[in-house]
Amino acid sequence: xxxxxxxxxxxxxxxxxxxxxxxxxxxxxxxxxxxxxxxxxxxxxxxxxxxxxxxxxxxxxxxxxxxxxxxxxxxxxxxxxxxxxxxxxxxxxxxxxxxxxxxxxxxxxxxxxxxxxxxxxxxxxxxxxxxxxxxxxxxxxxxxxxxxxxxxxxxxxxxxxxxxxx
Amino acid sequence: xxxxxxxxxxxxxxxxxxxxxxxxxxxxxxxxxxxxxxxxxxxxxxxxxxxxxxxxxxxxxxxxxxxxxxxxxxxxxxxxxxxxxxxxxxxxxxxxxxxxxxxxxxxxxxxxxxxxxxxxxxxxxxxxxxxxxxxxxxxxxxxxxxxxxxxxxxxxxxxxxxxxxxxxxxxxxxxxxxxxxxxxxxx
Numbered sequence: 001x002x003x004x005x006x007x008x009x010x011x012x013x014x015x016x017x018x019x020x021x022x023x024x025x026x027x028x029x030x031x032x033x034x035x036x037x038x039x040x041x042x043x044x045x046x047x048x049x050x051x052x053x054x055x056x057x058x059x060x061x062x063x064x065x066x067x068x069x070x071x072x073x074x075x076x077x078x079x080x081x082x083x084x085x086x087x088x089x090x091x092x093x094x095x096x097x098x099x100x101x102x103x104x105x106x107x108x109x110x111x112x113x114x115x116x117x118x119x120x121x122x123x124x125x126x127x128x129x130x131x132x133x134x135x136x137x138x139x140x141x142x143x144x145x146x147x148x149x150x151x152x153x154x155x156x157x158x159x160x161x162x163x164x165x166x
Numbered sequence: 167x168x169x170x171x172x173x174x175x176x177x178x179x180x181x182x183x184x185x186x187x188x189x190x191x192x193x194x195x196x197x198x199x200x201x202x203x204x205x206x207x208x209x210x211x212x213x214x215x216x217x218x219x220x221x222x223x224x225x226x227x228x229x230x231x232x233x234x235x236x237x238x239x240x241x242x243x244x245x246x247x248x249x250x251x252x253x254x255x256x257x258x259x260x261x262x263x264x265x266x267x268x269x270x271x272x273x274x275x276x277x278x279x280x281x282x283x284x285x286x287x288x289x290x291x292x293x294x295x296x297x298x299x300x301x302x303x304x305x306x307x308x309x310x311x312x313x314x315x316x317x318x319x320x321x322x323x324x325x326x327x328x329x330x331x332x333x334x335x336x337x338x339x340x341x342x343x344x345x346x347x348x349x350x351x352x353x
């Protein structure tokens with residue numbers, strides 16, 4: 001039986017995703033290992049989320065279907081460029097975001113930013129969809145298509161329960 | 167008259183635009199490239215300061231064409247981590263043209279740290295980029311041509327004087343800039 005990470009990558013690719021940039025998170029560890037081993041996609045680990053958004057923008061201009069894989073805390077580094085790059089140029093970039101600070105979290109300092117993630121995405125104007133059940137993995141994959149329709153970055157928030165770590 | 171970024175880009179633009187895809191940095195660099203030689207092969211950044219190198223890197227990974235990111239010292243200092251990503255993941259068709267005038271030009275020529283002790287060429291080398299060149303004024307032309315004819319990734323730190331001519335904002339919608347560039351890339 002496939003793991004959640006294997007299923008998620010399979011669904012993202014089935015919906016056209018072929019370019020990935022990532023910044024690590026404990027919840028994304030297996031996913032990132034799978035990305036690094038996958039020769040059918042382009043994958044680049046980056047130093048910071050804003051840089052990853054830039055890479056995804058360039059990849060889209062080059063004809064790819066990009067995905068950024070990141071932790072919700074990274075949203076703080078990326079907001080200006082979500083406005084002036086992602087939204088201003090209407091770039092369809094799928095954001096796969098691990099939602100730390102949700103039930104299952106063991107580190108208290110993750111909670112304040114966790115609570116702010118949805119209001120921040122609302123304020124910026126990024127459509128987001130939150131998932132707590134790995135059975136919904138196909139719906140997460142479909143966000144790659146939805147970003148093309150919406151012509152803007154679209155985010156999935158994946159909490160501890162989604163990853164089976166609740 | 168001093169040799170500024172404008173004089174540099176005027177000298178390099180014909181070579182770049184005819185033979186490469188170009189990501190032009192926010193502010194004066196984009197305005198200057200628009201004024202000197204507008205082309206669908208120019209992607210003009212209207213925001214996201216610091217990301218010219220990153221956008222160019224993502225593009226170069228997605229096309230076989232030569233990609234040149236026109237970046238600045240102030241912008242690269244905002245996104246230094248990307249030098250390490252370039253050092254490890256940039257393909258051979260990527261060129262970072264880092265125009266170093268030691269100043270935040272678009273905001274009134276406040277000095278950057280490269281006008282002090284900071285050496286971006288040394289930082290690029292330390293980040294793992296092997297082909298790093300430092301040029302002064304018009305010396306960049308021969309080096310750029312050499313880089314465009316050989317496997318990279320390449321970084322050219324082109325030293326010029328601060329200052330910019332007065333130009334108007336680019337009269338283009340971001341969606342238009344995106345679409346005509348994307349169409350040019352995919353042929």
